Amino acid sequence: MFELLGIAPQALFGQLLLGLINGAFYAMLSLGLAVIFGLLNVINFTHGAQYMMGAFVAWMLLEWVGVPYWGALVLVPIIVGAFGVLLEKVFLKRLYHLDHLYGLLLTFGLALMIEGVFRKQFGSSGLPYANPLPGGTRLDFMFLPNYRAWVVVASLVICFGTWFLIERTKLGSYLRAAVERPDLVQAFGINVPRMITLTYGFGVGLAALAGVLAAPIYSVNPLMGSNLIIIVFAVVVIGGMGSIMGAIVTGFGLGVIEGLTKVFYPEASNTVIFIIMAIVLMLKPAGLFGTPK
Amino acid sequence: MHNGASELAVRDLNAWYGESHILHGMQFEVNKGEVVTLLGRNGAGKTTTMKAVMGMIPSRKGSVLFEGEELIALPSNKIARRGLAFCPEERGIFSSLNVYENLTLPPAVRPGGMSLDDIYQIFPNLKERLKSQGTKLSGGEQQMLAIGRILRTGANFLLLDEPTEGLAPVIVQQIGAMIRLLKSKGYTVLLVEQNFRFASTVADRHYVVEHGKVIDMIANDQIAANTQKLESYLGV
Numbered sequence: 001m002f003e004l005l006g007i008a009p010q011a012l013f014g015q016l017l018l019g020l021i022n023g024a025f026y027a028m029l030s031l032g033l034a035v036i037f038g039l040l041n042v043i044n045f046t047h048g049a050q051y052m053m054g055a056f057v058a059w060m061l062l063e064w065v066g067v068p069y070w071g072a073l074v075l076v077p078i079i080v081g082a083f084g085v086l087l088e089k090v091f092l093k094r095l096y097h098l099d100h101l102y103g104l105l106l107t108f109g110l111a112l113m114i115e116g117v118f119r120k121q122f123g124s125s126g127l128p129y130a131n132p133l134p135g136g137t138r139l140d141f142m143f144l145p146n147y148r149a150w151v152v153v154a155s156l157v158i159c160f161g162t163w164f165l166i167e168r169t170k171l172g173s174y175l176r177a178a179v180e181r182p183d184l185v186q187a188f189g190i191n192v193p194r195m196i197t198l199t200y201g202f203g204v205g206l207a208a209l210a211g212v213l214a215a216p217i218y219s220v221n222p223l224m225g226s227n228l229i230i231i232v233f234a235v236v237v238i239g240g241m242g243s244i245m246g247a248i249v250t251g252f253g254l255g256v257i258e259g260l261t262k263v264f265y266p267e268a269s270n271t272v273i274f275i276i277m278a279i280v281l282m283l284k285p286a287g288l289f290g291t292p293k
Numbered sequence: 294m295h296n297g298a299s300e301l302a303v304r305d306l307n308a309w310y311g312e313s314h315i316l317h318g319m320q321f322e323v324n325k326g327e328v329v330t331l332l333g334r335n336g337a338g339k340t341t342t343m344k345a346v347m348g349m350i351p352s353r354k355g356s357v358l359f360e361g362e363e364l365i366a367l368p369s370n371k372i373a374r375r376g377l378a379f380c381p382e383e384r385g386i387f388s389s390l391n392v393y394e395n396l397t398l399p400p401a402v403r404p405g406g407m408s409l410d411d412i413y414q415i416f417p418n419l420k421e422r423l424k425s426q427g428t429k430l431s432g433g434e435q436q437m438l439a440i441g442r443i444l445r446t447g448a449n450f451l452l453l454d455e456p457t458e459g460l461a462p463v464i465v466q467q468i469g470a471m472i473r474l475l476k477s478k479g480y481t482v483l484l485v486e487q488n489f490r491f492a493s494t495v496a497d498r499h500y501v502v503e504h505g506k507v508i509d510m511i512a513n514d515q516i517a518a519n520t521q522k523l524e525s526y527l528g529v
Contacts, residue, residue, distance in 0.1 A: 176387065176389040180387050180388065181385055181387065185398075186349075186368070186369045187349050187370070187379050188443075188446070189446070
């Protein structure tokens, strides 16, 4: 069958795996954006920089303190998440009563500043991060590197864990209710401003966690976030702003579609996501999983 | 008449929405175990009074004493923790939560709240719809859900904003019976109403509100003698 299409199965499955890996990062990043947008009404343009910070903090922990990858997986989201909490308390919370545009401008400016600091400090050529899971498995149709398999599994667990937390737990019901009526939820006795701060910290922590997972695959580079963030915004728009399931399904789905495009029509592989975005916006302006307002 | 022992004492309460000054020195008291209404026309400031008491209006001044404690500077989540619970006019049922999640959303603020079974006994309809999306319920059921969920929390001072608005007469009767039941259980209720005929079936006293001020107070046993006056206040 593959011969009929003139495509080697190795190429097909190799690109599928690559698409799945990219999709895993699209999904994790757009998930954090969706959570933040849902409750804070802020389009968090700093998200890419926070993902990059995750990779860099993991690198620093390894090189300077000797904390291995597995320790970084736990520590980095906490450290970068705490930085997010600080940003929210100092800057973002002053903008909630204003138009989306102000939050977008602020977070975009912050992203440029954070990236500038890292470029000045570390240059832009990128730093290597040793693969914690070298080796792989030879399957009939392809070679599966252990670390990439781990990234796909870990990101699925992270995505569905977050979905479960928000859609199926008590804490999640506070979040969903506060998205609709923060004033009323607060009048029931819940400290909504604190919940908003922690939600931002959680979303930022998710981006940082994705950054740690990315460090051994892509080199640790000050611009790694801004290269990705535009595609991630397209994913969010296609999935529907604020939809958790939309972010997950669209993230993985678009990664795979992008990978397949590289096999069948490589010329379009850089633009296919934006073509899909344009089509979705024409047919369903609120996104595939969004509810029209 | 009402000395310092009142459960809620509101003095010189002023509140603003942005630039517009809505409450101009509201003054009233509610004693423990009483059902008291705020009557008045649309836009008189009844809902704003409730929201100001609950701390839901950022711009407010004056004094709100609850059980002797000043609430005016507290955020609404802390006010709720003192044992006051608010049921908004538009009911505030969350569409992204099912009926059970809506019912169990408000956290317990004091011991002694009703159990879910107690609530199902008062509102049997709710038990059959637990998995439904909150906003798929009928108007009457949504009102029952909105009141039921604050009975679970142990709050014993309930602020009910027009609980009968837009409901069929048979449901209005049910709500009236429920308010009398709550009173018999020792709850204190502050009720906003436009319909004084309904209010007179449940309340002990009525405050008439106009232009963000209390302009009169009528005890329920005097309501028959004051019907004409009330009708002119309310413009019916």
